[in-house]
């Protein structure tokens with residue numbers, strides 16, 4: 001083995017951080033380009049779709065498809081072309097030097113020429129009193145995971161977007177009553193989802209209302225919640241500004257948060273990758289003004305929800321995953337033309 005080969009022996013061509021639909025789509029494209037990508041599955045392998053029941057708006061499935069099934073099929077497809085999957089969560093990234101270096105939570109280090117960040121986004125928490133203690137004990141961010149524990153309960157869903165409607169509709173199969181608590185009078189959810197929730201007799205709405213505190217214990221689970229209302233909406237903000245608000249404590253057996261997501265980009269905090277104030281990654285346009293998936297660091301690409309505060313759809317994540325792999329492939333070709341030794345696929 002010559003010295004040049006030694007120097008590249010443990011360097012991957014491309015590491016994909018995240019195994020949701022964006023990461024899988026990137027893996028299929030990168031694997032088909034013979035880049036032998038390594039996919040680090042992250043703390044929630046398969047990403048958000050594994051927490052969903054039926055996906056009805058993913059093109060090509062006229063009857064819908066299960067979220068788990070879609071993810072498993074994507075993984076099988078990527079593996080078929082040579083993608084490798086490993087359990088692992090990136091804690092830190094050094095992107096100032098080439099190759100890039102990633103440090104995993106188990107202390108392992110990986111080196112890679114190109115990096116695709118598809119680490120997705122995690123459910124946001126409201127900030128209500130006692131939520132730290134009760135998360136997982138009647139308080140949840142995932143109705144499909146925990147809904148069945150609430151047969152016969154009265155439950156609250158916090159939020160007014162598509163996720164809240166989806167959670168409420170799922171919970172309505174088990175719970176005696178589902179109350180959607182929304183901080184203003186108008187839903188953010190799409191009409192079709194909002195109509196389904198409105199048409200469901202088990203679902204009620206509490207407008208201009210927010211959750212302030214949770215009652216219960218880890219032994220009993222959630223037993224109640226304090227709700228705050230103001231006729232002009234955003235009641236907690238109104239209360240902080242000294243307005244009169246109405247407080248009510250209700251008995252409930254479960255509370256589900258559905259107030260959006262925060263991108264999983266903390267591991268990039270010490271790098272030159274550009275993020276907005278919420279942590280979403282910025283991608284840049286090329287010299288011709290065309291959109292790319294490349295971040296502020298050459299060779300680092302972003303795909304899926306991690307760079308998308310706007311659409312956040314499975315199909316858009318899959319689209320940007322494929323784009324990131326194509327961009328990474330072009331980058332690696334440029335690298336191959338401009339550096340010695342030539343690229344070799346390696347473990």
Ligand code: NAP
Pocket residue numbers: 057125126158159160161162163164166183184187188189210258259260261310311312313
């Ligand atoms: P979202 O659209 O951002 O909605 C979040 C909701 O939570 C909003 O109604 C927001 O209120 C409320 N909210 C945010 N912070 C809050 C706080 N601190 N306290 C109380 N309420 C708070 O998030 P999402 O529902 O998770 O949806 C994200 C994306 O995924 C969207 O593009 C959505 O279309 C998509 N999605 C699609 C489907 C589907 O098609 N089946 C299912 C789920 C999600 P305001 O309205 O006042 O801002």
